Amino acid sequence: MPSRISTSAIVLEAVIVVAAAAMFAFAANALSPHGLKLARDYFPRSASPVISTAQVSQPAATNAAATTEDSEAAEISRRIKDKGLQPIDRAQTERLFHDPRYLQGLVVFIDARDDAHYAEGHIPGAYPLDRYHPEKDLADDLTRCQSADLVVVYCTGGDCEDADYTALLLRDAGVPIQKLSVYGGGFDEWSASHLPLEQGVRGSGLAPVESK
């Protein structure tokens, strides 16, 4: 049977529920291994929207009639440049992957996705760096990046901005911005192009590449 409890009593009950739920929520976030750091700025604005010196040659535009794919790529490229970073495309990334300096550690690839996605597959030789939980890998990756000539950062590609922000994280940690490039097409484009992949931990060997 419906109660005749007053409206004010229901509102008071709601206030108690909100207070208890808020306390529970903050505690759950603090205790969760996936919890967010509330004070951290996960999406910092770029201080200087200046494009780095071109260490990687840009291909000349060959087709005036831009396809949808081209306009998406252009949009991604513009987004990366707006953050003061150097975008590179798949062909440039592939060249750097086959560059002898890659094996010498002078070209470093950084995978900015989370551990689970990294384990599922990544560009062979790439180092993981999850910017949301950088404590695990940042120190080691920083040393590698500082001694490298060029650092390529990628994430999923498309709308994913984690590579952009990881590059900014590395910049803020001391890696010269001129060294940093962002592969905008990201892992989705790389894997869709049937390029070499590695699964599990770094150095675990090439994964089978699906035939075209």
Add this chain to the structure above:
Amino acid sequence: MSQLSAKAIDFPTVVARWSLGALFVYTGLEKGLDPVSFLKLVRQYDMVQTPFLLNSIAATLPWFEVFCGALLLAGIAVRGTALTLTGVLIPFTGVVWHRALILQGAKAIPFCAVKFDCGCGMGEEFICRKLLENAGLILLAFWLLAGRGRILALRYSLSAGD
């Protein structure tokens, strides 16, 4: 006999309470266990610029939902919880609607063809379906607010006189 019929009338409301509670626990856990993805989804609304506020919403809202869902499942402070969820659902539905209008304008497609992940914990959905779902949830919450669904409740009201 009259008590039996009252319980029979009450039972659908209890099922509604359990359904609403289970849904909030499920969607809250989906988001709470992957707060980074939820953070990115909250950011897409572009309504909060302060990092602390943005992080706080993304970090706590899912667990807030889990807590409220658990209260409904257990039957504790049912009307207060229903009022709280109504207070969350109505503005959130408005925000989702607003975001859909922006996407509709950007893509130049019919409103109901707009499909995106609103951060509701159910992945990508067509907007009209999402709005109908939310309307249903709001109605369920109002139903609970009306004071039914008190059988199988641990402590239906926190008020001593109720």
